[in-house]
Amino acid sequence: MRILLIEDEPLLGEAVATHLKRQHAVDWLESLDDGAEAMRTVAYDLLLLDLNLPDGHGLDLLRAVRKLGQSLPVIVITARDQVRDRIDGLNAGADDYIVKPFDLDELSARIQAVQRRATAMPNPRQTIRGLEIDQTTRQVWRDGEEVTLTAREWALLECFVHRLDTIVSKAKLEEALYDFGSDIESNAVEVYVSRLRKKLGSDVIRTLRGLGYRMDR
DSSP: OEEEEEOOOHHHHHHHHHHHTTTSEEEEESSHHHHHHHHHHOOOSEEEEESEETTEEHHHHHHHHHHTTOOOOEEEEESOOOHHHHHHHHHTTOSEEEESSOOHHHHHHHHHHHHHHHTTOOOSEEEETTEEEETTTTEEEETTEEEOOOHHHHHHHHHHHTTTTSEEOHHHHHHHHSOTTOOOOTTHHHHHHHHHHHHHOTTSSEEETTTEEEOOO
């Protein structure tokens, strides 16, 4: 999953980004303008949005996103804990609302819950092509045996699971593998797809030359 974090508090931003990077690709930016620019070039899977930012109010960006008809999942992060503030955030189109200070593990749980709703996947544990995949615990079993995946292997698998029966472009998979601005080796996707096939089965992921890759149910 590729997450955009817009947060101007250095200590909190660094803590959240470091925590989430254990399992996701995270771009951390500190202003609305930078965040909006990033969203024009990258297809994010989720937005973590602070409200009080140096160049404006986070809800203005949220309303703009919803006005464009984008269904990007958004979790508002703020120090405002009044009921009216929460109502305003939800009415503006937020999917969830978490008040500072918060536990980082709770944030991870909320991200998983919002993502499940966004992908119409109420049950985090699925059976796909003989594999048991639990997105909450990030565990995979093949023929009853647990398979250990690295963080980047899981990021790639998660990208496929959220887009079953759909062609996923190489560019989208590269976004799932790396943080914004990180160097991307030209054969990185091929390398990680090959690793997944070795661990999960050679027929789990199909290559569609010139188009991308696909994982069927």
